[in-house]
Amino acid sequence: MAEIYKAICKNCSSEKSVLWGDGMYYIQYQCSNCLKTVGIPRHAPRPNREGREVPKFLEKDSFYSYPPTPIEEIIRFTDAELEEHLSNHVAWQNGDDEWDEFEVKKILQIRGCKCSSAFERVSRDSSPSTKCESCNSVDFQMTLDKLAD
Ligand SMILES: [Zn+2]
Numbered sequence: 001m002a003e004i005y006k007a008i009c010k011n012c013s014s015e016k017s018v019l020w021g022d023g024m025y026y027i028q029y030q031c032s033n034c035l036k037t038v039g040i041p042r043h044a045p046r047p048n049r050e051g052r053e054v055p056k057f058l059e060k061d062s063f064y065s066y067p068p069t070p071i072e073e074i075i076r077f078t079d080a081e082l083e084e085h086l087s088n089h090v091a092w093q094n095g096d097d098e099w100d101e102f103e104v105k106k107i108l109q110i111r112g113c114k115c116s117s118a119f120e121r122v123s124r125d126s127s128p129s130t131k132c133e134s135c136n137s138v139d140f141q142m143t144l145d146k147l148a149d
């Protein structure tokens with residue numbers, strides 16, 4: 001579960017709120033330059049490539065066994081399809097597959113900032129960080145405000 005912090009810049013006193021950590025349906029990355037955070041859907045909207053084994057008596061319309069997907073048959077998305085999916089947060093609940101590394105890169109390009117710096121996974125154990133839009137300071141007083149989904 002993610003956390004929302006109230007962040008006050010120790011240099012110029014501007015205030016903002018910082019969402020920190022992975023949520024139920026997204027995982028979070030952070031730009032190593034401007035410290036903006038970007039959420040990407042936890043799963044890719046396609047069947048799990050490893051397939052799924054569901055005991056017969058538990059099978060339902062949306063929950064059934066299927067075989068692994070051969071690598072060349074894994075559904076690929078056009079940029080437009082990706083953008084469409086990313087803009088619809090409710091759809092982030094769909095899907096059961098992992099993203100490939102090049103897809104993560106593409107998604108970060110679409111949703112990220114203009115820095116072209118490396119994105120790092122936000123770790124649960126690291127303390128929240130951000131950069132001040134007014135004075136560029138990274139020295140913040142962080143107070144946990146509430147928990148987010
Ligand atoms: Zn500031």
Ligand SMILES: [Zn+2]
Nearest residue numbers: 031034113115
């Ligand atoms: Zn950036």
